[in-house]
Amino acid sequence: MREGLREEGLRMAVMVAGSLVLGAVVNGVRSDSVPWEYEPKAQRMSRELARVGIKEGETREVAAGAIELGEFAGMVREKSVLVIDARAPLFYRMGHVAGAINLPREGFASFLERSGLLGKDKSRAVVVYCQSETCEDSRMVAESLRRVGFTSVRVFREGWRRWLESGEPVEKPS
């Protein structure tokens, strides 16, 4: 009985240890690997900002600068706002607010450089959104845009879900 338990315990230990080793091997070969010491989102965002020359402190969520659906929709129709979609590229490609540029939290620096936004008028009105009220990415991206010099950045907190429900114009790949 005791021998059997020891054998099962050993097998369970092999399963757990084997999973860790295999997990580490898989992690070592993939491009989107997890660092051995996990970095919170805010720290990763700071690293992204450092790549575009902004080096002080952590990027934190911001509470101010929200915009409501009605005003946001009006600005989109008039094309008087730079719209930033802070969701992951996969979701952006599935559909986004008409005219929006994809600038996700992960890989922020690369996306920012590729977008050409750094060379544009930084006093222009910018609105950032992500999926819904519970996602924090829009606030983190908005704060990061402020730190790279954009002076009028607001967050559409209700996000893509509310936009879609409202029937406002969207762009989808053909």
Next chain:
Amino acid sequence: MKARGGVDWMVVVSRLVFSGVFVWAGWGKLRDPLAFADSVAAFRMLPHPVFVSLVALGVPVLEWMTAVLLWVPRWHRAARWVMTGLFALFAVALSVAQVRGLEIDCGCFGSGEPTKWSVPLAWGRAVGLLGWAIWYGWRVRGRSADQ
């Protein structure tokens, strides 16, 4: 509910469901390991960031391994214990999150969008699966996987 050949279909169906759940859950986590690490960190239960990384790397592979080994006679019993342990661990973590009132995505089947129902629903699912796993263990006690 055994057929004439001695196969216990309730056990076979249970094992199929458990394996399916683990393959699906592992795939969801492996697709975006960093998002899963964010979900693990959101529980605020692990004392050091290294543990967050270890859980994010190890759990999806352990889920796949369990899904496979549930069908291997010599490893079936150990896989059963690991499966029950995983469900118990998820249920405890989600209970703590619920008590703390955290509005997070559990990351159980990959990253998703947290709502106020995410944690209670995931908790209910984990407790249900834990109960099923305990019943399964009782049902197959003393048997190997091919029975």
